[in-house]
Amino acid sequence: MNNYFATVARGLEAIAAKELTSLGAKNVRPDFTGVHFQGDKALLYRVNLCARTLFRLLVPIAEVKSYNAQQLYRQVYNLNWAEYLQPNMTIAVNCTGQNQHLNHTHFTALKIKDAIVDRQRKTKGKRSSIDIENPDVLINAHINGDRCILSLDSSGSSLHRRGYHSAMGNAPLKETLASALLDMAEWTPNIPFLDPLCGSGTLPIEATLKALNIAPGLERKFGFQTWLDFDESLWKKVVDEAKEKQLSTIDVPIVGSDKNKNVIEQAIINAKECGVENIITLKQQELSNIQPPAEKGIIICNPPYGKRIGKESELGELYQLLGDTFKQKFTGWTAYILTGSRQLTKKVGLRTSSRTQVYNGAIPCTLLKYELY
Structure with missing residues (x-):
């Protein structure tokens, strides 16, 4: 089983945990503005497609030391990014959290991006381009003390964007x-x-x-669909199962x-x-x-x-x-x-x-x- 982390709005952690359990998640554990859980790749696809209360579904890939920018750069550089990313794929990095020396999320995201593309240049001779709007791989970094949790964002855009809200009034509910x-x-x-x-x-x-x-994600695309390990036949099976349950x-x-x-x-x-x-x-x-x-x-x-x-x-x-x-x-x-x-x-x-x-x-x-x- 793989480890996953779903981000949710503050105060909705218990509601989201209950929903994840109903979708087949194992070892569900609510946290502040998120829920930890475990499952296989089919669950990753199903949660993105069917969950109604989550923002994003993250796949943690590494936890590295991040006392300052130099240490963070070295630690990220040493990871095997070829497992997740090829130079012909685009990337973007989002960052949350901070510590004494990494207190600006944009700067932190920039250092992580630099480490990744420098590693690509060293090992592949080429590097990925940046696409902040629609990257092939969206990397989430969360600074907590002197540690940084690096995750792949399997959702892409936030899951609250169902695809039907083309017409909005003033201050609509998410x-x-x-x-x-x-x-x-x-x-x-x-x-x-x-x-x-x-x-x-x-x-x-x-x-x-x-x-x-009706699964809320039927009319949208997801980040995992451009990953190296995307299983199109499994995804089709998950979508077909969801459609069969519609009334x-x-x-x-x-x-x-x-x-x-x-x-x-x-x-x-x-x-x-x-x-x-x-x-x-x-x-x-x-x-x-x-x-x-x-x-x-x-x-x-x-x-x-x-x-x-x-x-x-x-x-x-x-x-x-x-x-x-x-x-x-x-x-x-x-x-x-x-x-x-x-x-x-x-x-x-x-x-x-x-x-x-x-x-x-x-x-x-x-x-x-x-x-x-």
Whole structure:
């Protein structure tokens, strides 16, 4: 079995660990903003294709000493890069973390790149070109104290980029966070779903993809597809297995609405991009006019809270309207509000049954749960 490390948003480590276990990962161990696990090459492909809550899947290849730039250069130079890279392949290096002597990630990445191409010149007489946009091999370096963990990034671009978000509203949720919120709310495909403030549709679209068991990575490319050891027949098998598990219909409504006509049009475009426009219901509607699409279900919404959209002082009426609408029209439902404002939550006027801390990007937020009796 190989060792892998999946990067995730802060606070979602346990959710991601559970998902990885469901996909067949072994020896799963959550860490800060990531999850360690083990598996074979088929698992590497399957996780990239099917995981809904991860950012990147890294394959650690070496841990070297990195007290300063000179030591890091020597250690990286001494590695056998021909195992992963040929001079006709392009590369890029991303770096995270720092120590006293390596405190600028761009400089650290540059030293690692220099060591790799200098080694190639010495052993092959030629070197790889740099392609920061779409490299054949993307190398991830993480400085932790006087050690540097070097990994191959098997995902390429971040896994939150499903490929359907061609139309975006203001400050949309990342797809990975939307999927994690569905898990945190314990939503399952047999439960009606509503987002009354859906914007460009990320939450209801992610719910629909999950309900139909559509692998989120079917419409994109991955970093491992240009690696020297890429197994095309195994990849095809993994993709075919994922497609065989897809459903074509669901038995409960999944609804998104928003008062803004433009963002609903964006949501419809996004739904068409991933082929679920005939399954999901997306409509322009004022919050005050909304009606339950079923007797019971789950509401999840992400109203503005004055950090990226709107001013906190002007949003109190919206939160009060949310609370009134839930109380008056949604008896029997369970509602969740993701917000980054403690003051605005007081305007909802309902008692929470739980509060879960979560990060929306770098913004600390709370997922509030309301049981509506």
